[in-house]
């Protein structure tokens with residue numbers, strides 16, 4: 001059952017300790033992100049670009065699927081009124097573009113319709129605003145196998161495009177996108193020459209779990225590699241088909257929940273930290289529990 005226990009000062013302080021574990025912080029640089037531009041890329045997609053503080057090289061930020069954790073200056077509603085609770089809210093985004101020389105990093109952020117810390121911040125963010133950022137966190141790329149199938153909703157298209165434009169393309173490759181047409185058109189444009197090797201399929205719009213529905217209708221050969229990211233319950237169904245019906249090798253299945261309908265990322269983070277703490281207490285690594293197996 002998902003954990004509905006109330007947040008208390010003690011519980012939050014306890015979980016902040018897990019965040020400080022060396023394994024959790026490995027490879028992460030703490031820096032600031034100074035906003036240099038904010039603009040629409042598509043009707044529901046905003047690009048926020050900013051410069052990264054410091055003088056260290058940003059070469060590692062330019063990899064194929066790099067995530068960063070932005071601390072937006074809005075408190076999570078779950079923490080309101082709790083002594084010692086964080087007053088900012090950490091949210092994870094993919095590096096959609098990097099200019100190493102000018103130290104500029106671009107994030108493409110979905111403007112969804114729910115009230116949330118990130119959406120409140122986006123509503124008032126201005127050039128010159130400074131927010132803490134932690135990164136670069138390399139996120140997973142497709143595993144071995146052909147054909148290579150990627151499935152992404154709006155939140156994961158920036159990651160899919162970085163993967164498809166930064167990794168060698170081993171034809172044939174299929175990208176299944178569950179996003180508005182203007183975002184898919186944009187993604188196709190970003191593929192550039194690689195467009196010749198990638199078949200882009202549009203998932204049926206306006207249905208529940210569009211990626212899982214599209215995937216259920218696909219013929220998937222035994223040697224395929226499947227990478228999927230997006231709404232947690234939808235991609236969990238994709239993982240289930242890969243494991244149980246298609247029996248693909250574990251390393252060829254790379255499936256990640258980027259958000260969960262009806263649940264804030266604050267609650268997801270708390271569940272992840274509790275799983276990490278349980279894992280550490282059992283003498284295993286911080287990240288020993290498969291994220292999609294955590295009860296959220």
Ligand SMILES: Cc1cc2nc3c(=O)[nH]c(=O)nc-3n(C[C@H](O)[C@H](O)[C@H](O)COP(=O)(O)OP(=O)(O)OC[C@H]3O[C@@H](n4cnc5c(N)ncnc54)[C@H](O)[C@@H]3O)c2cc1C
Pocket residue numbers: 067091092093094095107108109110111112113114115116117118119139154155156158159257258259260261262263264265266
């Ligand atoms: C590795 C990784 C990379 C990511 N990259 C990106 C990226 O490049 N661009 C991007 O936009 N997102 C990305 N995400 C997803 C993003 O972190 C979440 O969508 C996050 O929850 C947004 O925070 P919030 O404060 O807006 O909403 P929350 O406070 O987390 O949620 C509030 C409500 O909004 C809903 N909600 C949250 N996100 C969405 C969404 N995308 N669509 C519809 N409803 C939503 C929730 O279901 C909830 O009901 C990534 C996530 C991960 C783990």
